[in-house]
Amino acid sequence: MHVPDTVDPDAIGSDAIDLAPLEIDSAADVDDRPTCRFLTFGCKINQYDTQALRESILELGYRELVGEQAADLVIVNACTVTDRAGEKGVNAVRRLQERGLAGRVLVTGCLSPEDRDACRKLGVEFVVGNEEKDQIPALVEGAELRSVGPRVSDRRRSRSIFDLKTSRFARRTRAFIKVHDGCDDFCSYCIIPFVRGKSKSRGIDEVMAEARRLAENGFRELVITGIHLRRYGADLGLEGGVMMLMRALRSVPGIERVRLSSIGIKVFTDEFLEFIASDDAYCEFFHIPLQSGSATVLERMRREYTSESFLESVAQIRSVLPRAVITTDLMVGFPGETDDEFRESLETCAAARFAFLHIFPYSVRTGTKAAALPSRVPGTVKVERVARARELERTLRENESRRWQSQRVRVLVERVRDGWANGLCREGHQVFFDVSSLPNRDELRHLELDVVITGAATEGRQRTTGPVRLEGELTDAQ
Numbered sequence: 001m002h003v004p005d006t007v008d009p010d011a012i013g014s015d016a017i018d019l020a021p022l023e024i025d026s027a028a029d030v031d032d033r034p035t036c037r038f039l040t041f042g043c044k045i046n047q048y049d050t051q052a053l054r055e056s057i058l059e060l061g062y063r064e065l066v067g068e069q070a071a072d073l074v075i076v077n078a079c080t081v082t083d084r085a086g087e088k089g090v091n092a093v094r095r096l097q098e099r100g101l102a103g104r105v106l107v108t109g110c111l112s113p114e115d116r117d118a119c120r121k122l123g124v125e126f127v128v129g130n131e132e133k134d135q136i137p138a139l140v141e142g143a144e145l146r147s148v149g150p151r152v153s154d155r156r157r158s159r160s161i162f163d164l165k166t167s168r169f170a171r172r173t174r175a176f177i178k179v180h181d182g183c184d185d186f187c188s189y190c191i192i193p194f195v196r197g198k199s200k201s202r203g204i205d206e207v208m209a210e211a212r213r214l215a216e217n218g219f220r221e222l223v224i225t226g227i228h229l230r231r232y233g234a235d236l237g238l239e240g241g242v243m244m245l246m247r248a249l250r251s252v253p254g255i256e257r258v259r260l261s262s263i264g265i266k267v268f269t270d271e272f273l274e275f276i277a278s279d280d281a282y283c284e285f286f287h288i289p290l291q292s293g294s295a296t297v298l299e300r301m302r303r304e305y306t307s308e309s310f311l312e313s314v315a316q317i318r319s320v321l322p323r324a325v326i327t328t329d330l331m332v333g334f335p336g337e338t339d340d341e342f343r344e345s346l347e348t349c350a351a352a353r354f355a356f357l358h359i360f361p362y363s364v365r366t367g368t369k370a371a372a373l374p375s376r377v378p379g380t381v382k383v384e385r386v387a388r389a390r391e392l393e394r395t396l397r398e399n400e401s402r403r404w405q406s407q408r409v410r411v412l413v414e415r416v417r418d419g420w421a422n423g424l425c426r427e428g429h430q431v432f433f434d435v436s437s438l439p440n441r442d443e444l445r446h447l448e449l450d451v452v453i454t455g456a457a458t459e460g461r462q463r464t465t466g467p468v469r470l471e472g473e474l475t476d477a478q
């Protein structure tokens with residue numbers, strides 16, 4: 001399941017992710033184009049969808065505003081993975097309206113029936129489900145929200161959820177590429193199959209075309225993103241779809257790294273691990289959702305693995321790819337979760353030696369099987385368990401930092417500021433290093449450099465949540 005990632009405080013959507021726009025306009029830079037803003041909540045899939053929507057809306061002649069400015073159109077890409085996540089999208093709309101910052105509001109994304117009702121009550125003009133997202137540009141165009149000359153979009157006739165495409169991700173050196181949507185698994189707690197529909201894969205040719213565009217725009221790393229990546233290709237009759245896709249993307253001129261976002265444990269067969277080991281371009285970073293480490297809770301969740309089989313697969317990953325970094329999602333307080341089951345869950349996390357836990361308390365999603373389960377865990381117990389899980393998470397992160405001490409990593413530089421550069425290493429950690437003595441430091445972005453890790457990132461660069469952050473030194477070779 002895709003739970004919300006790192007959030008960035010924003011005055012309106014207090015948990016909306018601030019995706020850097022392609023074109024930033026200040027209030028002073030006025031022209032007669034209609035204006036738009038985007039607020040994004042939730043996972044990488046939503047971030048990708050916002051980027052694709054942004055490109056389509058800007059193509060229609062809009063200019064994008066950032067910050068607390070009134071816009072003609074505000075698109076809120078909402079998440080409903082937890083009840084709190086759903087409320088955040090609705091609250092953002094309410095605050096926009098109260099402050100008079102939105103001419104028209106369009107809410108899209110994962111929307112539960114309750115979220116849709118709340119939007120209707122607020123008088124939101126457009127509420128568009130995930131499966132109709134590709135129709136948004138036509139909707140916006142048809143609503144005469146634009147002021148430039150008419151241009152009929154091909155998208156108006158299309159019915160594919162993958163017809164929204166990206167070519168750029170501002171301020172990033174890696175680009176996300178969405179290849180899969182929907183899910184048929186119906187894990188008992190999850191609302192995704194209800195709000196994103198059936199499992200569907202995007203054809204390799206289409207993915208490749210997008211990858212070429214991204215590579216032409218300077219991206220050297222692609223992050224393959226989908227709701228249930230392990231299922232990629234099954235609906236297209238492809239076997240080993242994920243490997244096929246990774247191999248194809250690797251062949252795109254200019255692409256030097258291919259990374260997977262969240263992926264299910266069952267993809268890690270011997271064949272898959274050997275495939276990853278066959279080429280340095282396949283990043284050895286894996287986010288594998290565990291959800292619970294208790295055998296009995298996993299059964300009630302209707303997950304496709306047991307805690308035992310999960311740990312066996314993790315051991316197998318580590319034996320073939322000893323440098324691999326593995327992170328996970330951990331749900332706390334699933335209905336009926338006893339103290340013993342919770343303890344077992346933490347023990348599994350410790351045994352798996354995850355580098356990072358994305359911890360979140362269970363919340364009821366109406367319509368799911370778990371919503372009808374008895375023995376809900378009281379809120380106070382959930383809070384206490386989340387705190388205990390966070391303690392373990394701190395220890396795991398410290399261990400992970402120590403594991404990398406004196407190791408050499410390849411860092412793709414994403415940002416250079418105040419004499420320091422930072423970017424992701426192939427194994428997924430954010431690495432900072434001093435470049436103040438380099439004469440050409442402004443040209444480092446998009447370069448991959450050799451760095452030796454000296455330790456955990458110092459206080460200012462270390463977040464309390466999020467993946468591990470390290471510091472290092474450039475090797476002499478450069």
Ligand code: SF4
Nearest residue numbers: 001183186187190192
């Ligand atoms: S139903 Fe299960 S596999 Fe599908 S998106 Fe939800 S958590 Fe993931």
